[in-house]
Amino acid sequence: MIDKIKSESMDLLFEAILTLDSVDDCYKFFDDLCTSIELKAFAQRLHVAKLLDEHRVYNSIVTETGASTATISRVNRSLKDGNDGYNIVFDRLKKKNLLK
Known part of the structure; x- marks a missing residue:
């Protein structure tokens, strides 16, 4: 990929x-x-990934982030079948106490 x-x-x-x-x-x-829209999309995807990593359900994520279910599904696929990029970042943020 x-x-x-x-x-x-x-x-x-x-x-x-x-x-x-x-x-x-x-x-x-x-x-x-980047445009502000592009940056907000990046931030939203990271937020969605964080919530999925916390085992939150789609409806809750839609409500909290405003992301579409298609976006949530894409991020979820990346978390499960991707290159571990989200997990690398989450692990490093946790080590710096910037993420629970």
């Missing part, structure tokens, strides 16, 4: 993200890079 997006441009993007040192740096960079 990663192979379909892998490219020099994507490598540059991810290397650029890895240079960011603070949440404030992230706000500045991503505000320049």
Whole structure:
């Protein structure tokens, strides 16, 4: 799955993200890079993943996040069959006490 997006441009993007040192740096960079709608979609998907990881039910997630059931289903598929990206992030956030 990663192979379909892998490219020099994507490598540059991810290397650029890895240079960011603070949440404030992230706000500045991503505000320049993305529209507010794109950023809100990323944040919503991460929120959905967090709630799914907490074993919340779809109806509860729809109510709390406003995400469609299609989005919730896609995120759920990524959690179960993806590349462990969400889990890597969740584990690291938990180690920093930024996530329960």
